[in-house]
Amino acid sequence: MIIQTLSKIPFWQKVLAGFALGILTGVVLGESATVLKPLGDLFIAAIKMLVAPLVLCAIVVSITSLGSSSNLKRLSFKTLALFMLTGTLASLIGLAVGSSFDMGGTMQLASTEVRERVVPGFAQVLLDMIPVNPFASLTNGKVLQIIVFAALVGIAINAVGEKAEPLKKVFDAGAEVMFQLTRMVLKLTPIGVFGLMAWVVGEYGLSTLLPLGKFIIAIYVAALIHIVFVYGGLVKFAARLSPVQFFRKAMPAQLVAFSTASSFGTLPVTTKCAESMGVSKRYSAFVLPMGATMNMDGCGGIYPAIAAIFIAQIYGIPLDMTDYMLIAVTATVASVGTAGVPGSAMVMLTVTLGVVGLPLEGIAFIAAIDRVIDMIRTCTNVTGDMMTAVVVGNSEGELDRERFYNTEEDKVIADNA
Numbered sequence: 001m002i003i004q005t006l007s008k009i010p011f012w013q014k015v016l017a018g019f020a021l022g023i024l025t026g027v028v029l030g031e032s033a034t035v036l037k038p039l040g041d042l043f044i045a046a047i048k049m050l051v052a053p054l055v056l057c058a059i060v061v062s063i064t065s066l067g068s069s070s071n072l073k074r075l076s077f078k079t080l081a082l083f084m085l086t087g088t089l090a091s092l093i094g095l096a097v098g099s100s101f102d103m104g105g106t107m108q109l110a111s112t113e114v115r116e117r118v119v120p121g122f123a124q125v126l127l128d129m130i131p132v133n134p135f136a137s138l139t140n141g142k143v144l145q146i147i148v149f150a151a152l153v154g155i156a157i158n159a160v161g162e163k164a165e166p167l168k169k170v171f172d173a174g175a176e177v178m179f180q181l182t183r184m185v186l187k188l189t190p191i192g193v194f195g196l197m198a199w200v201v202g203e204y205g206l207s208t209l210l211p212l213g214k215f216i217i218a219i220y221v222a223a224l225i226h227i228v229f230v231y232g233g234l235v236k237f238a239a240r241l242s243p244v245q246f247f248r249k250a251m252p253a254q255l256v257a258f259s260t261a262s263s264f265g266t267l268p269v270t271t272k273c274a275e276s277m278g279v280s281k282r283y284s285a286f287v288l289p290m291g292a293t294m295n296m297d298g299c300g301g302i303y304p305a306i307a308a309i310f311i312a313q314i315y316g317i318p319l320d321m322t323d324y325m326l327i328a329v330t331a332t333v334a335s336v337g338t339a340g341v342p343g344s345a346m347v348m349l350t351v352t353l354g355v356v357g358l359p360l361e362g363i364a365f366i367a368a369i370d371r372v373i374d375m376i377r378t379c380t381n382v383t384g385d386m387m388t389a390v391v392v393g394n395s396e397g398e399l400d401r402e403r404f405y406n407t408e409e410d411k412v413i414a415d416n417a
Contacts, residue, residue: 015255018190019197022259026201033202036195040259043192046185047265052138054182054268056150057175058285063154064168065282078392079287082234083295086384089230090222090301091331095324097222098309103214147289175285182268189252189269193259200259204372212369215310219373222302223380231387239394241404249277249404250386257382261374263292266382274386278400279393287392291385298377298384304331304352307366311358323356330355 026033131137131145138146157164157171232243253273257266267288274284308327312319319327330352349363366373393399 014190015193015252018192018194019255019259022194022197023201025194025198029198029202030205031202033198036202037199039195040192040199041195043188043195044260044262044265046188047192047260047262047268048141050178050182050185050268051264052141052146053174054178055146055289056138057171057178058271059147059150059289060154060157060171061175062282062285063151064157064171075283075286075392075396075398078395079290079388080294082388082392083291083384086226086230086234086295086297086388087301087331088328090226090297090380091305091328093226093230094222094302094305094331095309095328097218097225098306099324101214101218103218103306103310103313147293182271186268186272189256193255196259200371200375204369212366215306215366216369216372218306218310219303220376222306223298223376226297226302227380227383231383234387234391239391239399241390241394241401245405246277246387246390249273250383253382253386254379258375258379261371261378263296263378263381263385266378267292270382270385274389276403277386277390278403278406279389280398280400283393283396283398284389287389288385291381291388295384295388296381298380299374301331302380303373303377304349307349308352308356308358310366311353311363312356315359317358319356326355327352 022036025036129145129148131142131149134145134149136142137149153171157168228243232247235241235243235246250273253266253270256269257263260266270288270292271284274288275281305327309319311317349366353359353363390399390404394401
């Protein structure tokens with residue numbers, strides 16, 4: 001009886017319930033709630049298990065389905081152009097919000113030595129995209145290399161034509177198997193979200209976050225402005241669709257992204273949400289893995305801009321217009337190629353601080369609350385991926401507008417309940 005009742009509850013409501021109960025448990029139990037972390041670890045491990053084979057099969061199938069090279073080039077150009085546009089707007093919003101907050105106050109930083117991370121140059125980034133050993137890339141989960149290899153395989157299959165049809169069918173079957181496995185794993189989502197949120201709240205607590213409250217608020221305010229006005233505005237005015245409907249269907253992926261702080265970890269849920277919005281499988285399989293690697297408005301745009309201003313304030317270092325321009329340009333460009341896993345934004349912040357000449361020691365202090373900030377950063381990134389799928393998909397006839405406005409719970413997501 002209870003199982004039948006639970007099975008009728010929509011998937012997003014289960015995720016929301018797990019999210020709320022996790023926060024409540026963390027507040028009530030305090031540090032004792034950290035014992036629930038293995039529930040979240042189990043969920044993340046199961047999701048990570050899917051990522052490499054799912055991305056490989058999905059990208060190959062996506063490119064072979066797109067067919068003509070002209071369609072592929074046009075889709076790629078529009079997708080990348082929108083990534084850069086929203087990245088630029090994200091960095092500008094970060095600068096505006098960060099400048100309007102007095103985040104430093106009377107705060108004094110302890111002297112902490114921080115080793116500067118080695119950040120590869122642009123040429124090295126391009127070289128690192130090419131997998132020397134594709135099987136090693138799959139084993140090590142190097143998603144950007146997997147995407148490049150899968151794209152090349154898909155293009156080659158299209159070029160070979162009929163002789164490559166058996167291999168194309170293998171990838172088609174592999175994609176269907178991975179989609180089914182994804183549906184099975186996603187049943188753990190409410191439990192995983194519950195465990196992760198209970199651990200985060202129990203580990204950090206409100207008292208730990210209080211000294212950095214203004215910094216956290218600034219990040220969250222900028223992210224919410226970007227999500228609501230930039231993403232919502234593009235859905236409304238570029239795609240001529242309802243932003244309310246978009247955010248309603250995006251909520252499951254947003255909650256998972258917020259709790260896991262991993263764009264790649266959220267990828268299976270993001271894919272299902274995009275499909276529930278009417279985005280075709282072939283385009284969602286193309287844009288979402290690419291977005292999880294390259295579309296980092298939260299990590300590469302908003303966060304470095306506000307963090308640079310915050311560190312400048314607490315060290316008493318004035319910033320001029322040239323510094324702001326350098327921060328905006330660096331934050332936008334550095335976001336391309338950021339790995340969609342927890343903690344990667346620290347590398348982007350190192351780049352930004354180095355360009356402006358701010359002390360890297362400030363990173364150590366921010367790192368104490370990075371997990372809390374990483375949650376909203378990732379939520380922003382994932383929402384941007386879904387927005388791009390909807391806006392570009394609509395312009396290219398890869399969006400079912402009737403399904404987008406379907407008010408009933410989408411079967412693809414409800415099956416995971």
